[in-house]
Amino acid sequence: MSMRELTVLGTASQVPTRRRNHNGYVLRWDDEVILFDPGEGSQRQLLHTGITATDLTRICVTHFHGDHCLGLPGMIQRLSLDRVPHPVPVHFPAGGAEYFARLRHASSFHETADVRAEPVDSDGWRVTTRVGTLEARRLRHPIETYGYRLVEPDERRMLPDRLAAYGIRGPAVGELIRAGHLDVDGRRVTLAEVSEPRPGQRFAFVMDTGLCDGVHALAEQADLLVIESTFLNVDAALAAEVGHLTAAQAARVAAGAGVRRLVLTHFSQRYADPQRFTDEAREHFDGDLVVAEDLGTVPVPPRRVPSTG
Structure with missing residues (x-):
């Protein structure tokens, strides 16, 4: 039976806390199992989920700040240790190719896995997967950053x-x-x-960014949107200065884009109470809202019902 769900490995931002690991997210979408932004500790977090390195079919990195990529060396080495039999493409900003090369060979190991560097080199970049089209959009952050969207083609049901x-x-x-x-x-x-009609489903993954066209393009009609909400509105000026979103901004994006299930994550350590993110987002988004927790799972909503009008 096919499965479509997100598994959360970590929800912290720059600094982990006792309750929140650095970033890491696994999207299981039928035959594709995609690891997004593996921060430190991602390999260990996987052990708690039942997902193995052999399950992974590709890895996507939004940018090369440490909380989004310092788990890459361990994950890549684990692919070889477990002798993963299939190729594993890794997508990352092309401008960070040197960082990827350093992380990939951060220490000595016997490389047996077929890890394929497939950089994202332009806004609107796309690649065909077994379940749909994986697209990338440029985001607004101090270093080159891309968000990702998986789009399943529309079909018809007999x-x-x-x-x-x-x-x-x-x-x-x-x-x-x-x-x-x-x-x-x-x-x-x-x-x-x-x-x-059998409408295709859409998943979007938006990390470190200020508001920009790329955010809105990625979120458009997403069945499941995973989006950073590093700050609360009380710190909106700081969020804009450092290239991040507030919970209110993320919620307004989701409401305007017709998102069905909104997942907030990437929380600053300055906020101890996650309920504050829920309360702020609820002022702008009345759909299905999840404030992510480490090791939680979030199902992709059932398909949209075709219009009969």
Whole structure:
């Protein structure tokens, strides 16, 4: 059975706390298992989740600040230690290629895994995965930073009762799907008559950034948006100065973009009470809201119901 859910490894920002590890997020999306921004301690956090290095199919790094990448050496070495049999692409800002090379070979190890450096070199960069298109958008931060979005293509779902009504079965169904129509007893039956839209789902991952076009583009119509909310509105001036978002800003982005489930994370150590993030976000977003906790899981919402209007 396919599974679509986010597993949170860490939710701290620059400084970890007793309750919050450095960043780390694993998206399981059917056959793809993507590790985002592995900070320090990510390898150990994985042990608590049941996810193994062998499960990982690719790694995405938004930027090369330490809380988002210092777990890379351990994760890459673990791929070789466990002799992961499949290639594992690693996506990261092209301008940080030197940092990636240093992290990849931070210490001596016997390299057996097929780790493939696939840098993000432009705004709107995209790559085809087994489950959809992985896209990147440039964000606004003091160093080169990209957010990511996974977009599943729209499809159609066949309706068995309508197929049966036209006597369409077996290989004829495949022919109908390929051609878009099928002639049955002198009548042309179109694909639209025996199917309904099956909207693709979208996941977005937005880390360290101030408000910019890239944030809004990534969030647009996301079923699940994971977004930094390092600060509260009381520190909005500081957030703008250092290139981060407040909970209020993240919530307004989600509301304007039609996000279905909003996950706030990457919290500054200056705030002890996570309820404050909930309270601030709720002033602007009335949808499904999650204030992330370490080792928590967040399911991707069920598919949107196609409009019948």
